[in-house]
Amino acid sequence: MxxxxxxxxxxxxxxxxxxxxxxxxxxxxxxxxxxxxxxxxxxxxxxxIALTHRSIKILKDYGIWKFINKRNTSQIKEARVLDGDSSKYLSFDHKNTIRDNLGCLVPNxxxxxxxxxxxxxxxxxxxxxxxxxxxxxxxxxxxxxxxxxxxxxxxxxxxxxxxxxxxxxxxxxxxxxxTNFKTSMTVFRMKHKLDNYKIASEYFHYNQTLAVLPIKKNLSSIVVTLENAKSKTFLNMSKNEINKKIEQDLKNKLGKMSIVGKKYTYPMLTxxxxxxxxxxxxxxxxxxxxxxxxxxxxxxxxxxxxxxxxxxxxxxxxxxxxxxxxxxxxxxxxxxxxxxxxxxxxxxxxxxxxxxxxxxxxxxxxxxxxIANKMSPIKNAIMDRLLVNN
Structure with missing residues (x-):
């Protein structure tokens, strides 16, 4: 052929x-x-999937975006990066741009x-x-x-x-x-009492990485990355144990939380x-x-x-x-x-x-x-990379 x-x-x-x-x-x-x-x-x-404005434009240009219903998209207004238990964080806010959001989340x-x-x-x-x-x-x-x-x-x-x-x-x-990082990423969704305000957060704790991605006002996608052995232990935890763990890891910032649906795990290999x-x-x-x-x-x-x-x-x-x-x-x-x-x-x-x-x-x-949070040029450069639409 x-x-x-x-x-x-x-x-x-x-x-x-x-x-x-x-x-x-x-x-x-x-x-x-x-x-x-x-x-x-x-x-x-x-x-x-966190889509940038450039990616959305590409999907529009190729005739794909029209098949994605708006109700299946979740806007990200701000992205925060936090280290350990520090109260300080690196923030990327849509208010510092000409856009009304940084991008959006769409289920794979x-x-x-x-x-x-x-x-x-x-x-x-x-x-x-x-x-x-x-x-x-x-x-x-x-x-x-x-x-x-x-x-x-x-x-x-x-x-x-x-x-x-x-x-x-x-x-x-x-x-x-x-590069095999010998870690695994587990993703699942959780309901929570408090509003996430469309803020995506990444917490770099000293024994795990925890990401919170806003889906709806009281629903977020949770991503937990652990060493492979610890990941297996995490997967064997009950729903109540996971609920309490994530609440504690987030210092109750989202209030009472409860896992919904299945957990999915992926090995970290680049x-x-x-x-x-x-x-x-x-x-x-x-x-x-x-x-x-x-x-x-x-x-x-x-x-x-x-x-x-x-x-x-x-x-x-x-x-x-x-x-x-x-x-x-x-x-x-x-x-x-x-x-x-x-x-x-x-x-x-x-x-x-x-x-x-x-x-x-x-x-x-x-x-x-x-340093990154204090130096506007660094933050602006990153924002430009995130939001470029040409």
Whole structure:
């Protein structure tokens, strides 16, 4: 089967790229090992995605945002970072911007469902489910993609978006810098008596990280990150024990609290691939950069990658350049590295600094928050990065 463009992996990044190229004449195939209902009816996974204004604009441009009902979004008016039991905090407030909010939270399954709604009727896109790639062989003219069921696809450009533990990347012998933090993130929702005032808070305690994300006035998404052994203990606690623990950890700032629904746990592993492209192949999404969720920037960064790649592809089409050529893919790598590498390294540093139990790091992180809060240029620079809408 011949296609202009083959995407391996029907995750958010791969599907969003297909949406971005909907108005082209490219014949696109998406190869996915799972079945279709996983896309049309994605399971709740407990994760609420913090979208920046830039990301919302990208989703609007690609026709996805119209499928996200406003009632499924939760505005963030302020973001606070707190260290240990200190009463002082680093604050990012929408009042210091021209916006009426910093961004919004949307459940992960709602985003995935919206992406699928946009893509399912696109005439130039075909999704092949229950299809697993065995190997890829590329040359100057294109790539041959061999499936385990013996089918063969030919494409001018192959996009590999099969996740941070990409099997394709591994089969191609491409090294990826992986950091295992030996911690696990547990997410769940809690009702609470007091108003959260649409404030997102991140508490860096000395034995855990605790995030509170405002969903409704009296409902928040709670994210607890612990060492793996402690995480297992936490998961075995009763609902009443968890209620009391979170109330105490928050010093009763939200009053009486009660857990609702299931708990979901994820291991903390970050990935940064050493090569963003090979001959006729390019890496996208978590297969390229898998972020630590401590800064809630993973999905936003993936959307930037999609935006950069689709711009390079469209420019190549306009200028009648081979979209799978090394120059086109090299431009994508250069631009996406410029965006992704600084925030990847900074996020890993923050994650290491704020989870370390060493006395010197405790002093350093408290000092860092104090300095950042006092220096307006630093805060303004961060706010600009959060709120940029171009």
């Amino acid at each position: 011949n296609f202009d463009f083959v995407i391996i992996g029907a995750g958010p990044s791969g599907l969003t790229l297909a949406c971005a190229l909907a108005n082209t004449k490219l014949k696109i195939a998406i190869i996915e090992k799972n079945i279709t209902k996983n896309f049309s009816k994605p399971k709740i996974d407990g994760r609420d 399954q709602i985003i995935r469902k919206a992406i699928y709604k946009e893509i399912k009727d696109l005439k130039n896109v075909k999704i092949f489910t229950k299809s697993e790639v065995a190997k890829i062989i590329s040359n100057q003219s294109g790539s041959k993609i061999y499936l385990k069921d013996k089918r063969i696809f030919f494409s001018k450009l192959t996009v590999i978006a099969d996740g941070r533990l990409s099997k394709i990347r591994e089969k191609m012998g491409i090294y990826a810098n992986k 990935v940064y691939t050493n090569e963003f492209y090979r001959e006729r192949c390019v890496f996208l999404g978590d297969a390229a950069v898998g972020m630590h969720p401590i800064t809630a920037h993973g999905f936003n960064l993936n959307l930037r990658g999609v935006s950069i790649l689709q711009n390079e592809i469209k420019n190549a089409i306009i200028n009648k350049i081979d979209m799978g050529s090394a120059n086109v893919l090299k431009n994508y790598e250069k631009k996406f590295k410029k965006v992704s590498l600084p925030i990847y390294l900074a996020t890993n540093t923050i994650a290491s600094l704020y989870t370390s139990q060493k006395p010197i790091t405790k002093i350093a992180r408290r000092s860092l928050l104090y």
